[in-house]
Amino acid sequence: MKRADCIEALYPELEDRLVVTIMGACAQELYDLGHRENFFYLQHAMGLASSIGLGLAMNLPDEKVVVLDGDGSVLMNMGGLATLGRYRPRNLTHIIFDNGSLLSTGGFTSHTTSGIVDLATVAKGAGCPNVTPVNNMFQFMEAAAEAFENEAMSTIVAKVEAIGPDHFGMDFKLPENAIRFARFIKDR
Numbered sequence: 001m002k003r004a005d006c007i008e009a010l011y012p013e014l015e016d017r018l019v020v021t022i023m024g025a026c027a028q029e030l031y032d033l034g035h036r037e038n039f040f041y042l043q044h045a046m047g048l049a050s051s052i053g054l055g056l057a058m059n060l061p062d063e064k065v066v067v068l069d070g071d072g073s074v075l076m077n078m079g080g081l082a083t084l085g086r087y088r089p090r091n092l093t094h095i096i097f098d099n100g101s102l103l104s105t106g107g108f109t110s111h112t113t114s115g116i117v118d119l120a121t122v123a124k125g126a127g128c129p130n131v132t133p134v135n136n137m138f139q140f141m142e143a144a145a146e147a148f149e150n151e152a153m154s155t156i157v158a159k160v161e162a163i164g165p166d167h168f169g170m171d172f173k174l175p176e177n178a179i180r181f182a183r184f185i186k187d188r
């Protein structure tokens with residue numbers, strides 16, 4: 001399963017949600033489908049997309065928030081899972097794309113490679129409810145549909161191939177994206 005295919009399949013469902021992504025390949029794959037003002041690509045701050053998503057979900061209870069995360073990023077902020085598990089806002093869906101790689105910086109293996117660390121088990125242990133590991137598109141779409149319908153926080157850990165885009169580049173940088181994203185929220 002490829003992350004780009006998962007994001008493409010999810011894209012129509014992201015229209016009315018606040019979406020926060022990690023930097024690099026994941027951000028690029030969403031951006032390439034067509035930027036929307038409800039998308040925030042957290043460049044640079046590795047590990048903190050889920051923390052931004054948590055803050056948004058807790059402070060904007062009428063919004064639905066989706067975080068597109070990566071295994072390297074989650075491993076960098078493992079304590080963040082415990083904070084998610086403790087506060088578990090009902091309007092947050094946390095999707096972790098586990099490609100076993102730090103793909104965006106050259107493809108070094110991460111701790112999840114070869115099944116050494118299991119992020120779904122870690123998330124459950126941290127108290128995150130409704131954790132679903134998935135390995136194929138059918139399971140992914142089923143888990144995503146359930147998560148989006150549920151009035152409860154959900155975490156999906158999707159095993160994907162370590163494949164990313166063959167190019168990088170957006171027509172704005174983080175500050176502009178952040179200002180426009182905040183304005184979009186304010187104007188709702």
Ligand SMILES: Cc1ncc(C[n+]2csc(CCOP(=O)(O)OP(=O)(O)O)c2C)c(N)n1
Pocket residue numbers: 022023024025026043044045046069070071072073074099101102103104105110
């Ligand atoms: C604190 C910090 N350390 C390192 C980096 C460099 N960096 C950017 S993306 C990335 C890999 C992210 O891995 P993962 O979350 O698994 O996503 P993937 O790139 O595999 O899609 C790294 C190491 C950074 N941006 N911030």
